[in-house]
Amino acid sequence: MSFIIGIFICLGFVLVKNEEVFFEYPEYWPKPVYNFSKLSMTEEEFQLGRHLFYDPLLSRDHTISCASCHLQATGFTHVDHDLSHGIEGRIGTRNSISIMNLAWNTSFMWDGGVNHIxxxxxxxxxxxxxxxxxxxxxxxxxxxxxxxxxxxxxAYQDSLVTGQKILLALTQFVVMLNSYNSKYDKYIRNELGGKFTEQEKIGLKIFRNNCASCHKEPLFSSNDFKNNGLNVDSTLNDFGRMMVTKKPEDSLKFKVPTLRNIQFTQPFMHDGRFETLQEVINHYTSEVQHSPTLANELQEQIILTHKEKVDLLVFLRTLTDQKFLYNKRFSYPRETQTN
Ligand code: HEC
Ligand code: HEC
Structure with a gap:
């Protein structure tokens, strides 16, 4: 599949393009780390991936699809489930992660256990x-x-199904799930619909002072693993990154997840322990557990008044991207839409 992928810059957006599929992101974002060369970047490959993503045929008893745990309207995560629910109601050990802007990830899963999309x-x-x-x-x-x-x-000018093609088509679908049209993005781009209230401006400032060192703009994530001071759940005994690297210095470190669309991705953290953003903010201000691997950024207590906590919360809601959450191209493929 040796298509040439062109890169175009127009109206402040970068388009990685070949034929019909556009992979678009704002010009001021860092370059994606994913190398698209194995994908054909065609509409047909994207649509195949979309069908696979929504098809329960991918599970042993045809009950669970990728979308069962990654629902579009909640940022492709499983809302209201702390630990993921799979086949026959079996409960996993982690909370489903939201899926978006994956081309900027160098590793996947809460512990980075998978290093290639x-x-x-x-x-x-x-x-x-x-x-x-x-x-x-x-x-x-x-x-x-x-x-x-x-x-x-x-998609491939060959009807034979192979494992390699299945994996590439799924990649072609998930890698297109880019979110960059929240109110925050419009504020940064000075666009219509992006006028921040005073409270949102103050919230952004509080965010930049206390949170952005890890949840880095513009992706609101980073490819780092950090211990953000959660205590260990003694039934799950999940030590995060250390379970992959076997290094004690990685104990209790988890991937810094994106906060985009965070208004809808509850419950929060790798084990879904917090139901609300208020609980998350209270964690950071008064419940951070000190342990040898606690992140430097959280060594000193974050002190916020009640009003500042509300301002921060109001800011976090500006990261909601309705265009992404309701984009019909990413939704369940109705038979009539497959051309
Ligand atoms: C039973 C629920 C469930 C199903 C089904 C499921 N996932 Fe997930 N997914 C999860 C959980 C839980 C995690 C986090 C796992 C971890 O950290 O160990 C995850 C993580 C991911 C990630 C990593 C995101 C990141 O930023 O690191 C991607 C991508 C993903 N899933 C895509 C898929 C695709 C594609 C399918 C279908 C082939 C699928 N998932 C099926 C629950 C599920
Ligand atoms: C030291 C780096 C660091 C700092 C500073 C930090 N976070 Fe986090 N954040 C993390 C990590 C790591 C996780 C995932 C932890 C886990 O699940 O075990 C996380 C998870 C979260 C989540 C849950 C995301 C989800 O998808 O479940 C929210 C919400 C959040 N942080 C908000 C904030 C806010 C608000 C601040 C500032 C008050 C902040 N964070 C400061 C590292 C950080």
């Missing part, structure tokens, strides 16, 4: 608490489906 899907597919199957079995099932033979034909 193109193989990321193998984890839920093979996890016995999630989809409990294997790529080989999915390949076999899809090869028997006329619908998929036709979708693969359109």
């Amino acid at each position: 193109e193989v990321q899907s193998l984890a839920p597919i093979s996890s016995e608490n999630e989809m409990d199957t294997s790529l080989a079995i999915i390949v076999e099932k899809l090869n028997k489906s006329e619908k998929y033979n036709s979708l693969f034909q359109k």
